[in-house]
Amino acid sequence: GAVVSQHPSRVICKSGTSVKIECRSLDFQATTMFWYRQFPKQSLMLMATSNEGSKATYEQGVEKDKFLINHASLTLSTLTVTSAHPEDSSFYICSARVGRLEAFFGQGTRLTVV
Amino acid sequence: ELKVEQNPLFLSMQEGKNYTIYCNYSTTSDRLYWYRQDPGKSLESLFVLLSNGAVKQEGRLMASLDTKARLSTLHITAAVHDLSATYFCAVDRYSGNTPLVFGKGTRLSVIA
Numbered sequence: 001g002a003v004v005s006q007h008p009s010r011v012i013c014k015s016g017t018s019v020k021i022e023c024r025s026l027d028f029q030a031t032t033m034f035w036y037r038q039f040p041k042q043s044l045m046l047m048a049t050s051n052e053g054s055k056a057t058y059e060q061g062v063e064k065d066k067f068l069i070n071h072a073s074l075t076l077s078t079l080t081v082t083s084a085h086p087e088d089s090s091f092y093i094c095s096a097r098v099g100r101l102e103a104f105f106g107q108g109t110r111l112t113v114v
Numbered sequence: 115e116l117k118v119e120q121n122p123l124f125l126s127m128q129e130g131k132n133y134t135i136y137c138n139y140s141t142t143s144d145r146l147y148w149y150r151q152d153p154g155k156s157l158e159s160l161f162v163l164l165s166n167g168a169v170k171q172e173g174r175l176m177a178s179l180d181t182k183a184r185l186s187t188l189h190i191t192a193a194v195h196d197l198s199a200t201y202f203c204a205v206d207r208y209s210g211n212t213p214l215v216f217g218k219g220t221r222l223s224v225i226a
Binding site for chain 1 (some may be wrong): 147157162206209212213214217
């Protein structure tokens with residue numbers, strides 16, 4: 001089946017620094033990818049839709065200047081958390097779909113801001 | 115606003131027992147997805163239910179979909195400890211290449 005690879009799996013950063021998370025579709029082209037955030041013991045919440053070659057679409061309440069999304073190729077989307085703060089600590093998961101088939105998820109990135 | 119409601123949210127069951135998790139949704143979607151999540155891990159796809167009346171089974175898990183009632187069930191038969199995890203149902207937000215909208219998840223603990 002289709003594979004989505006996410007890197008890094010864990011990252012610890014200092015408050016005020018930026019962190020980049022990569023999401024790659026390994027065996028298919030993804031014109032659209034989705035970024036979710038999951039706080040402990042909660043469900044997945046959509047942050048933004050990443051569109052290849054155009055601007056991302058952010059969900060209401062998600063700061064686009066803080067969570068920078070770049071989808072420069074058909075196999076790579078990146079999420080950069082800028083000026084990270086402890087409240088940004090969370091589990092970030094990317095996803096891609098092949099048409100309307102089932103969604104494929106990356107391994108997730110555990111971000112801890114200290 | 116599209117809503118996906120799961121119940122129960124927490125489930126502690128003894129090994130060998132049966133139980134059902136329910137997933138209600140507010141959209142007219144004709145498909146529904148079930149995922150499993152282990153602590154600290156991402157989502158593992160369990161079932162993709164593509165039409166009304168769809169029933170799928172894998173091991174001790176069986177999922178069904180009733181699009182008229184906007185209800186899906188995940189039935190656990192003779193639970194074993196390895197089934198302990200959080201189970202999410204999800205529906206398409208729109209048609210086409212769309213994000214998913216998830217229920218809050220059911221945290222299942224199977225005890226001896």
